[in-house]
Every structure is written in structure tokens, then in C-alpha cells.
Amino acid sequence: MAKSKFEYVRLFEADDRCLPNTWIVVRVDGKGFHKFSTEHEYEKPNDIKALSLMNRAAMSVMEEFKDVCLAYGQSDEYSFVFRKETQAYSRRSAKLSTNVCSLFTSAFVYYWNEYFPTSKPRYPPVFDGRTVLYPSNQNIRDYLSWRQADCHINNLYNTTFWTLILKGGLTPAEAESKLKGTLSGDKNEILFSQFGINYNTEPEMLRKGTVLVRRKIPVALPNGGTREKSQIVQEHVDIIGDEFWNTNSHLLTVT
Amino acid sequence: MAKSKFEYVRLFEADDRCLPNTWIVVRVDGKGFHKFSTEHEYEKPNDIKALSLMNRAAMSVMEEFKDVCLAYGQSDEYSFVFRKETQAYSRRSAKLSTNVCSLFTSAFVYYWNEYFPTSKPRYPPVFDGRTVLYPSNQNIRDYLSWRQADCHINNLYNTTFWTLILKGGLTPAEAESKLKGTLSGDKNEILFSQFGINYNTEPEMLRKGTVLVRRKIPVALPNGGTREKSQIVQEHVDIIGDEFWNTNSHLLTVT
Amino acid sequence: MAKSKFEYVRLFEADDRCLPNTWIVVRVDGKGFHKFSTEHEYEKPNDIKALSLMNRAAMSVMEEFKDVCLAYGQSDEYSFVFRKETQAYSRRSAKLSTNVCSLFTSAFVYYWNEYFPTSKPRYPPVFDGRTVLYPSNQNIRDYLSWRQADCHINNLYNTTFWTLILKGGLTPAEAESKLKGTLSGDKNEILFSQFGINYNTEPEMLRKGTVLVRRKIPVALPNGGTREKSQIVQEHVDIIGDEFWNTNSHLLTVT
């Protein structure tokens, strides 16, 4: 079709291709989810249904983007790690962040009532997104460690805070005051000595967050026997130490 | 809370603030909507319900972002024009594009069954987003003219194409062949002489797309009388010529 | 010639084209010129030879880059304003800043001994460069006003400071102490009442800096008569107020 005289405005679009040979992370973050979780009566300190819905939305992203080799989620955020050599959307930063963010949001609303069957969200939930580049394997590991350390710190705090309220009868202000200046050891001690809770036996999904990776899984064949099929699996494991990376060394290797 | 030794990875996030004193457009575009519209049995050549749902999603964006002074939508795309002087998200490009794109997507799924009450989408729909800067008033007008000219060209083509099929009994291949190389006048002639259709009397929403602007609307007060209230209204008008801009000169003025 | 297997590294070069339809300013700044001026015994508070050499170097830039419509210099810095619509180096930011900066530096060293005939610089002088975009005519005028206001503030200070030392017999520390917290009016008063100097009659090159523009100048023809020829001229005039811009309105008009 004929081009209009207005076509020149396309030249104002900037080229935002990411530096080659770097890890590309797209992280989505819930917008105003403190308020959203309160208004939707998320259970405190953790709502398994809400976390599962986050994981479901992340699965949709990972099914769509074959070059995402690992995703990590906790609380109201999810990070998607694209292989260093990905050519998805020609590595254009905005294309990657908006497509991932839109699909994640879409799936979150779409699958909502599989996790909250008796209700509908009160309003459309929103996630923002960003693209960040990490040049080295150490950098991408440190990025993921940063998010998992954040998960640990926040979850220990929230678990103690809400236990003081729900089981200890404190007001939120009293609980906040009691926790002010405490270290990890102090919070573990409060949980154990006052409430008999061993934090280290709390569910791993809460303490570690969720890692999504692709694994070859044997699937049964109609005529008997099995064959290996790549599937996305959810794991709740430590990704700060070396063990995970030693046993999953393929993740950091250019294929 | 204590910062972890991994915090340094935050320094890898780039500063992507938009040049000050320029119009910021965020455009969202349906991803794979040719396929999506077929799989969801959108009426051809236009599905009023689907366009209305697009408009509904755009209303959500405009309600949230007070600095969007005008939005323009057609087909599976919507452009949101932020005031030149907006400081929303400190003018960070990715924040703007992902928030707008996520909210648009979320509202599209959220309000789906107000427009398609008997069904649910077969899978989560996705929109991508981009941020583009336009320095001058002429540039932003030309951008919007580009999109409306695109609407006109595509809608005239699609209307003729589908009329040849649905009323003329042609196959899609025959219709495509017949339209190859035709100009606007040729298509108008086919519609009129063969099918008695005057294209210029087709609904304006289809021919012009939809403009969203804020207008002061008188609202009734409980005790009688009225007061003016700002409301977002949908208009299906020409925005290529000068008339719209003369009567809405405030849109291009820094407030 | 055959391409080597290493050619792929070219893909790591980023596209840095400037937004269309914006004023492009390249500013060069002397690096460590406080030290440089001392080591080369620049006269205080102003060295006419040094400023003239700066102007000579700027002339070289403007002769080379036809799309520089105006340049403004003061102290150890020079700003080059490219027309909004320039396509020089495809508007690539680094190409513009490095070419301008290199030519300016080269000419500064090259013409040094036309201004300092008895000596050679003690070491190679360096200027850094940067590219900044300004969308509107008001923005580019404000940019130039900012530099000229800076010239005024610094020159009034330096003139008073050095007069107190050279004519008043103060030490630098005493002069600095005396000027601390003074306003413009105070400095004018010190110059006038203590030294009989009317600052407003100081040379305009010092108070206003130097503006380079192209003017049609009549040149004599061999056979008698004249014809107009475009030449770069140096002016020492106010560019903050409207007068300059009213009489040079072509500078801000797209050609």
C-alpha cells in the first residue's frame, strides 16, 4: 500500500538493541501489591494461592520464550533470564520487557480463578517490567542471589511479624517495634522460643522462592516404554551456593 | 535491613529517562492478533465488540495516567500521548512502556466478558509496547495522522475485501487478486457499484478509529443544578485536518 | 577483501543517532585549564591572546561543519549549535562530539604560535566534548543564555578578584575572603569606588564572550562592484535578550 507523507515519524523510534553476549534479565514487579494483597485478602504472612498464581503466570512466559533458561520468583516479582546468545526480538530491550510483562500480566488475570475460584479481582492488576544486562556468569549468579537473599530477609521478617500478631496478639505497631533492629538470629529465636516454630522447617517455597527450569522428564509412550521430554519444572532450592550451579552447569554454558 | 553483598548488581540498570520537553507516546500493539481474531471468531471486516473492548482497556490506562492528554486507537493498537512536561515515573522509558502495556493488557482480559459474555479467551492475549519521543507539535500531529491514515487505508481495504467474500461470493484468494494494485477510488467504486455501499456512510468508529480526550461534562448535583466534571470521552473524528486541533488547542499547549 | 571470522565484533557498536528535529549542541571544554593557564602564564584576569586562539579554533570547526549555524565561546569552552535538521554523520552522537572535539583541539595546537609566537605549549592541551539535545527554540536559547550568564558571573568575579590583587595589593586569600558572599552590585561598586573601573566599559569580548555566525559580506570583484559572500564573523553581543534573536530570526528557522 502507498506510504503516507506522515511515515517519516517512524524515524523517531530509537534502536535499543542489547549488547551482544550478555545475559538479559527481564524482571516484572507487582505495582502497588501491598495494597492489592490487602484488598484481595491474601493470607498473611504468605498466601500459597497467590504465589502459585505467580508461578502459573511465569510458566506461561517460559513456555512462550524458549530462550528463557531460568526464571526466579518470590513475593510479587519474577525474573526471567534469557540465554546470553538469544536473538529473541533481535535483543530489542523494549520488545523483550513489554512482551514478557504483558504476557505475565495477561496470564495472571487469565488464570486468576483457578487459584481464587470464588472471586474476581476487584480491578486489573498491573506489573511493571525492566530489562537489565549482566556480562559475566558471576554477575548473573549474583543477580539471582540478590533476589533470593531479598526473599529470605523479607520472608523471615514477615513470618515473625505476622506470628507476633496472629499468635502473639500484638498490634502491627507493637510487632514492628519489637522487630526494630533485630538480626536474623533474633527473629529465629523469637519464633522458636515464643511460638515453637523452627523457621528452617517452614515450606521451602516461602523461604527460597521458586526456580523454574527446563528438565528432561521421562513420559510414558502409548506402546509402553518412555521417552524423554523437556518440561518446565518448579523447584524451591538454594541458588546462592554452588551446589545448584554445579549440578546445572548447562545453564551457564553457551549452547 | 542490611544490604547484601549482591546489591552491586543494581548498578547494571541503565538510566533511560526521556529527553525533557518532548511528547512521549506509548503505543501498544496486539501480538499475533490476526491469529487471535480468527481463533476468537471476530466478525469481519470489523468486530464492534472487540473494538469496544480495546476502547475500554484504553479508558483504564487514561484513568490511571492523568498526564495522558489524548489516546488514539484503531484495529489492535492504541497510542497514548503523554504531555510534554509529564514527570510520570521521572520520564523513565521502560517504566512508562511496561506500566501502560501491562495495565492495557490486564484491563483487556479483565473486561473481556463484558464484551464477549459467552466465552473466555482461549489463551492469554498479549500486547507489546514502545516509547517514542516527538519534539514538536507538528511531529506529534504527524504521528497521530500517520496512525489515522493507516486506519483509513486498512479499513477501506478490509471492508472491500470482506464484502467481496461475504456478499460477492469470492474466495479470499480471488478477493485479494481483484484488489491488487487498486487505489482508494477503485475500492470505493467496487463497494458502490457492485454492492450499493457508500463507504463514507460506514460507521465513523471504523473509518476514523477512536480518540479519547478529557472533557468537562456537566453533572447533575443532588440539590439541583449542575457542576462541570472532567470525564474521558470517546470521539470518532478526523485528527489529520486542522479543525480538531483548532477546537482543542489546549491539547498542544503546555499547562 | 575477504571478511575475517572476527568481523562479528562490529555488532557490538551501538546505534547512537540523535532524536530527529532537535537542536544538537556539541560543547568542548578545556581539561584542567586552570592549571594549563597558569603554566602558560595566561594574563589575568583575561588573556586576549588565549581567547583569540579559542576563537580561531572555533572558526576551523565552523568552516568544516556547514550545519553549525552558531557557536558561542567563553573562557575555555565553546558550544557549537547544529541546525535542527542536520544530517551530518547521520546525527550519530559520538561521531559529532569526537569530530568536533578533535578538530577544535587540533586547530588549537596548530594555530598556537600565531597567538603565542615565542613559545610552544609545554604539553598537549586537551578538551573534552559532549553532545546535548534541545527540542525547542526556547530550550536552545536558554542553553545559550545559561552559558552567557555563566560568562558574566565568572568574568565579573575574576575581574574584581584580580583587580584586588594586581591593583589593590591583596593576596589571593584576602581577595577571595573579601568577595565571599558579595552580589554583582557589590563587585561593581568595589571596582568603581576603589579602582575607578566602570565594569560596563570593559571590553565586550570579556563580558559577553564570542558569538560566531555566518553573514553575507560584500566582497570586491576584480572588475569593480561587489558580490555577497557568506563569511563567519565574530560578534561580542548579548544573546540573552530578544534583540539578537529578532534581528537574526533566520537562525531559529528551519531552512
Next chain:
Amino acid sequence: MAKSKFEYVRLFEADDRCLPNTWIVVRVDGKGFHKFSTEHEYEKPNDIKALSLMNRAAMSVMEEFKDVCLAYGQSDEYSFVFRKETQAYSRRSAKLSTNVCSLFTSAFVYYWNEYFPTSKPRYPPVFDGRTVLYPSNQNIRDYLSWRQADCHINNLYNTTFWTLILKGGLTPAEAESKLKGTLSGDKNEILFSQFGINYNTEPEMLRKGTVLVRRKIPVALPNGGTREKSQIVQEHVDIIGDEFWNTNSHLLTVT
């Protein structure tokens, strides 16, 4: 001093800091040096004086920028490799490229008559500059290999081309025609069989270009004995193969 109302224009300067933990290369390239070398009667195919002046200018850059761990030059270009972890100029791209480019240019003019004592350049020579990022050690090695391969290809061509003219009596057009489509082996053969020249015994500076690195050199002490001192040395060695990198492994190691 008081800030003027024009200060806001500073906000239009973009943040252009380079991604952390990546190699930063600043490459300077002669602008129009084909013409420049002809007008200054550079000897063909290579002018040792001109190459030595390039090396001298590069030495100035490396003396100033302690974080340049290696520089590589050939023909009218020089590449400066900043350590991955450099914080020079806060890694701001334009600051790095313009400072390096300006100093290189300045030194080139400044030291000109140490190499061309009987003349002065006919006009100020210009070099452009660019900043490119390379994430991995392999990438930076491939970048340097690319430049050295370029040196080899061009120098073999130029040597053969000029030998055909200067010793073989061909016109430039005849020489060009004769070399069209030839491979490296063909050119080696022409040189050897027609002119008795073994290309592999040509000076290494011409065949390999120049590598600048810092080496600990023993310097004599006044009272006898020696101590090690870091000095910049020029080497004309292969940097494509592994040997150089094995014996200089510290260059690629974060310190």
C-alpha cells in the same frame, strides 16, 4: 555563586555510563587520511615516520590513562583497551571517547615536527573516536584480532600494489587490475617471483602493527643496583594466536 534560571537545561544531558564489568575500547581513526597522507607525501606503501608519530601520540594517551592496559595501532587508527573494572570518568562513554580522541589528536600535532622536522602540517589533522563495549575475554581478543587481521590484509595488499608501481613500473590502475581477485598466496607469489621480496621478512611493525603494554623494566639506581619500574613499551607481535595471551595472562585478569 547564584544559579541562573537557565540552569534547567543541564537536565537535558543524558546519562551514558557504560555497562559495568565490560571491556571498554576507545578507537580513534584518522579522518580523511588517504588525502592527508598524499598531501603530506607519506612514503608508500608505509611511512615509518608517520607510524612512529601515531605510536608517540598513543603513548601520550596511555601515560594519561592508567586504566588503559593495552593499545593497538595500525595505519591511521589506534584502539585503547580500558580494564573491565575501570572507573575512569565514571565510565561515561562520551567523556572517555572525547578525552582520548582529543589527547591523541593534540599529541599528534604537538609531536609532529619530531618526526617531520622540516615541515608543518598543511592543516589541522582530525581523528574521530568511538566507544565500544566487549563483555568477555574472548570478545576483546576477537576485537583485537579483527584489527590485526585488517592490518595484515591491508598491508599485504598495499605492499604488493606499491611494489608493482614503484618497482614494476605499473600505473595505479594497472596494479589495481592485476590484484583484483587475488588471494594472499597470490600476492606473496607476485612479491617473491617478480621482485625477490619475501613478505615475511618485511618489518614487523608494518606486518603486525604496534602493541603498547606496560612492562616492569629494571632501571639503574644512582648508588648502583637496579629497581623495577613500570614502563610503556612498543611491541610488534602477533596478538591473534594464544602465545601472546599466555605470556601476558595478567592483561585479561581482573586485578
